[in-house]
Amino acid sequence: MWDIELKPQSETGLSVQIFxxxxxRMLSGRIQAGEALPSTRELARSLGVSRNTVTEAYERLVAEGYAVTSQGAPTRVADGLRTEPNREETEEEAQSKPADGLPDCAAEAAAPLKWDFKTGQPDLTRFPWKSWTRALREAQGTLSPAGFGYGDPQGYGPLRTEIAGWLLRSRGIEADPSDICITSGSTQALYLLAGILHKEGCPFALEDPSHPGIRTIMQLGGRPVQWMPVDDRGARVDTLEGKPLSAVYVTPSHQFPLGGILPASRRASLVRMAAEGGYYVIEDDYDSEFRYRGAPVSPLYEMDPSRVVYVGTFSKTMFPALRIGFALLPPSLKSRWVHRRTFLDVQSPLLEQAALTLFLRERLLDRHVRRMRRIYGTKRQTLLTALETAFGDSVRAQGEASGLHTAVRFPIGTDAEALEAACRKEGIGVYALTRYATVRAEADRNTLLLGYGHLEPEAIREGIEALGAVYAGIRAYHD
Amino acid sequence: MWDIELKPQSETGLSVQIFxxxxxRMLSGRIQAGEALPSTRELARSLGVSRNTVTEAYERLVAEGYAVTSQGAPTRVADGLRTEPNREETEEEAQSKPADGLPDCAAEAAAPLKWDFKTGQPDLTRFPWKSWTRALREAQGTLSPAGFGYGDPQGYGPLRTEIAGWLLRSRGIEADPSDICITSGSTQALYLLAGILHKEGCPFALEDPSHPGIRTIMQLGGRPVQWMPVDDRGARVDTLEGKPLSAVYVTPSHQFPLGGILPASRRASLVRMAAEGGYYVIEDDYDSEFRYRGAPVSPLYEMDPSRVVYVGTFSKTMFPALRIGFALLPPSLKSRWVHRRTFLDVQSPLLEQAALTLFLRERLLDRHVRRMRRIYGTKRQTLLTALETAFGDSVRAQGEASGLHTAVRFPIGTDAEALEAACRKEGIGVYALTRYATVRAEADRNTLLLGYGHLEPEAIREGIEALGAVYAGIRAYHD
Structure with missing residues (x-):
């Protein structure tokens, strides 16, 4: 009756198999409570294993409470091992789908594309991997074992010092390293800020259009949102006058996705309204490093460091899988931040932080960014030329002086979503602006977003040529 | 009047200094709206710089909206640059302290300690750093640049496969890699689960005593908690019968901090209650790898993989600053998990995930854990011997068969918190059990927790001898 089938070749030991x-059998009820197990000697003989092996299995059954034993008596099945529920289906199981219909950025990839003009993708083939590998090796070799214990939730001290230097060199910001908090990319910074700054009943003000992922973060848990329309000079902050808010999120250096630069007068009113309303402004400076014409745009942060939270990331200047970003916080927010980060995931991994410290200290990022600014500038020019070749004067690129993408306005009447769908069938990934908008303004229905940072010039030319063919086909059909 | 002071040696360029x-001056109101700036020629001459330098500064002022210009007319200060608020102090500023009085684990370190018997600290000096550095180098060298873009929020595929193998070898769990989600340590796994599993008005059931950090995570946002008392066989799950709950959190293999093993009958009722109540059970298997006597304890997960979420971490077996843990999820929870992780911080960094993949594949972690089990076993024995030398029969170590710490019961009437305070003055870090408890049971007031994983045998002996002296001093005072 104890037909236990043992597999001598298994990675699992014999005694574990017996256990x-x-x-x-006990859990499924095939052996009942109180039933005696065979003696260790008897079972060992029938299975052809040593008695020790069986004894070990029995000891474990007893240790874990499956069986009970007492001096001289046989080992018996313990009470109360039933696991079956009293009813079959549960309410919880019915609710196991995502609670909301929010867009999932990561699920964007569908069919394979020949040319994907996705936004926000840096050129990873031109990153100086050798120097980075050297920095990693040096960091790993220099750190003491004790450093790999639990560390500071605000981030590795030397990296915060280097980021302060980087902010001064690249953005003219004079930051105190103790106000810098390292994060797992700017996503985590925004996630934390949304939680810290939320005031019951007060919406977050967001640009419309804006990044869908950021809209989702701010709305997690059902937090309300106040939309600011965007024109070619960035967010219409005047629409916020007198409104009670939790915080305002803006991309003042290069509005995402339309590319406008928030003018000084709008910046000044934003900072004034924030001070009057007792809320903070989140400045997402997601790709200010890549500007091809004119001087860099000043950060909003400089206007009022006590009122503006500056959020930066190394996902575009380094690479996304590094997962390092940071926030430059007004000191009034720091203790709440550290508390939340501690119980969210404690800290970021040490190694990347230490390697980035060396990379910044040796000015390798400065050099890489300078080089990439030229390369991205060339790609941008390739894109603009290709657009002109394919469409002549009929399309207009907007916000094209910086970043890794541009917004392209097609003739009025063009349905960009239909164009996007038609392109996808031909293996071309282009993105209708309305996908980034909540209020789908009539003026925006004819606009596509084209990311070019990650594409080679040849691919840009071919992709735009293919886009031109698809567009011509649609026009011919409608004419 | 335009006495601009330029610093030619500064890292900041001259034109930026002028800008x-x-x-x-504009933001502070020292130059008013409409006022004309000097001509570029005039200013260039007075400052002794090239006219191009001044032109660049003016262009930037115009580009950012600080100044306006029109054909032939001088450049003038733009309107609306006032930033001062209408009132001085804001309500928000008064609220800028942490919202709750919850304990902050990271802030625990106060005065420097000669011997710190902190819990949960692995021995970092004995980690095979050379092999790990090799794995990092190999991983970095093998991955393609494209891999360093945005990746899978569930974690690096090959690592999930290796973790499935590791779970089979170390815990006998047969896991499908597609049910494994990589996290930034078990902290993040618990943070995500608390958010996913929370049902309005239904408390999380937690062990009491338990880890203060985990209590805080579960209670974030004011979520209610139902406490389960703990005896020497783990959580008293019978106290949950019939209660509506969001989820139950348990440490069934080695209750933290008392060390009990949850017996099979309690496990069976827990799983049955969860199925009946439509909730999940979170199994935190935080240090099951280090067991010194008897066979490994079975994971609760095996009893009902559709109802139990298994949470593991590499913080103890590898090192904390690695920040890699994982959850083994019932498929019903996966889409909600991926959605939340995407908008929390997208993914964990790639490099550590890829290096850990190699480390597991080459069985280097298996070897390290086997070796550390011996080393920690020796340290544990050193601790027990030192306790006997210092206290004879009057103290009793509990739950000492596994983990990196033990709970030590002093004679009834000993005030462990007073002992902790007296020890701290002598540079000895010991921790009263009541610090880990919400309901401070009379029976627990005489118990200290002693972590020994990170201490050398010599330090353990000296520290316990010093503890003995402090204890004797307190007793003499009271006698």
Whole structure:
């Protein structure tokens, strides 16, 4: 009756196999409470294993409470091992789909594309991997073992010092390293800020259009949102006058996705309204490093460091899988931040932080960014030329002086969503602006977003040529 | 009147210095709206710089909206640059302290300690750093640049496969890699689960005593908690019968901090209650790898993989600053998990995930854990011997068969918190059990927790001898 089937070749030891075999029978009710197990000697003989092996299995059954034993008496099945529920289906199981219909950025990739003009993708083939590998090796070799214990939730001290230097060199910001908090990319910074700054009943003000992922973060848990329309000079902050808010999120250096630069007068009113309303402004400076014409745009942060939270990321200047970003916080927010980060995931991994410290200290990022500014500038020019070749004067690129993408306005009447769908069938990934908008303004229906940072010039030319063919086909059909 | 002071040695370029100087005067109101700036020629001459330098500064002032210009007319200060608020102090500023009085684990370190018997600290000096550095180098060298873009929020595929293998070898769990989600340590796994599993008005059931950090995570946002008392066989799950709950959190293999093993009958009722109540059970298997006597304890997960979420971490077996843990999820929870992780911080960094993949594949972690089990076993024995030398029969170590710490019961009437305070003055870090408890049971007031994983045998002996002296002093005072 104890037909236990043992697999001598298994990675699992014999005694564990015996243990599991009994346990499974007990849980499924095939052996009942109080029933005696065979003696260790008897079972060892019938299975052809040593008695020690069986004894070990029995000891474990007893240790875990599956069986009970007492001096001289046989080992018996314990009470109360039933696991079956009293009813079959549960309400919880019915609710196991995502609670909301929010867009999922990561699920964007569908069919394979020949040319994907996705936004926000840096050129990873031109990153100086050798220097980075050297920095990693040096960091790993220099750190003491004790450093790899639990560390500072605000981030590795030397990296915060280097980021302060980088902010001064690249953005003219004079930051105190103790106000800098390292994060797992700017996503985590925004996630934390949304939680810290939320005031019951007060919406977050967001640009419309804006990044769908950021809209989702701010709205998690059902937090309300106040939309600001965007024109070619960025967010219409005047629409916020007198409104009670939790915080305002803006991309003042290069509005995402339309590319406008928030003018000084709008910046000044924003900072004044924030001070009057007792809320903070989140400045997402997601790609200010890549500007091809004119001087860099000043950060909003400089206007009022006590009122503006500056959020930066190394996902575009380094690479996304590094997962390092940071926030430059008004000191009034720091203790709440550290508390939340501690109980969210404690800290970021040490190694990347230490390697980035060296990379910044040796000015390798400065050099890489300078080089990429030229390369991205060339790609941008390739894109603009290709657009002109394919469409002549009929399309207009907007916000094209910086970043890794541009917004392209097609003739009025063009349905960009239909164009996007038609392109996808031909293996071309282009993105209708309305996908980034909540209020789908009539003026925006004819606009596509084209990311070019990650594409080679040849691919840009071919992709735009293919886009031109699809567009011509649609026009011919409608004419 | 335009006494702009230029610093030629500064890292900041001259044109940026001119730009900032004007901008600051505009924002502070020292130059008023409509006022004309000097001509570029005039200013260039007075400052002794090239005219191009001044032109660049003016262009930036115009580009950012600080100044306006029109054909032939001088450049003038733009309107609306006032930033001062209408009132001085804001309500928000008064609220800028942490919202709750919850304990902050990271802030625990106060005065430097000669011997710190902190719990949960692995021995970092004995980690095979050379092999790990090799794995990092190999991983970095093998991955393609494209891999360093945005990746899978569920974690690096090959690592999930290796973790499935590791779970089979170390815990006998047969896991499908597609049910494994990589996290930034178990902290993040618990943070995500608390958010996913929370049902309005239904408390999380937690062990009492338990880890203060985990209590805080579960209670974030004011979520209610139902406490389960703990005896020497783990959580008293019978106290949950019939209660509506969001989820139950348990440490069934080695209750933290008392060390009990949850017996099979309690496990069976827990799983049955969860199925009946439509909730999940979170199994935190935080240090099951280090067991010194008897066979490994079965994971609760095996009893009902559709109802139990298994949470593991590499913080103890590898090192904390690695920030890699994982959850083994019932498929019904996966889409909600991926959605939340995407908008929390997208993914964990790639490099550590890829290096850990190699480390597991080459069985280097298996070897390290086997070796550390011996080393920690020796340390544990050193601790027990030192306790006997210092206290004879009057103290009793509990739950000492596994983990990196033990709970030590002192004679009834000993005030462990007073002992902790007296020890701290002598540079000895010991921790009263009541610090880990919400309901401070009379029976627990005489118990200290002693972590020994990170201490050398010599330090353990000296520290316990010093503890003995402090204890004797307190007793003499009271006698």
């Amino acid at each position: 599991r075999s009994f346990r499974n | 900032r100087s004007f901008r600051n």
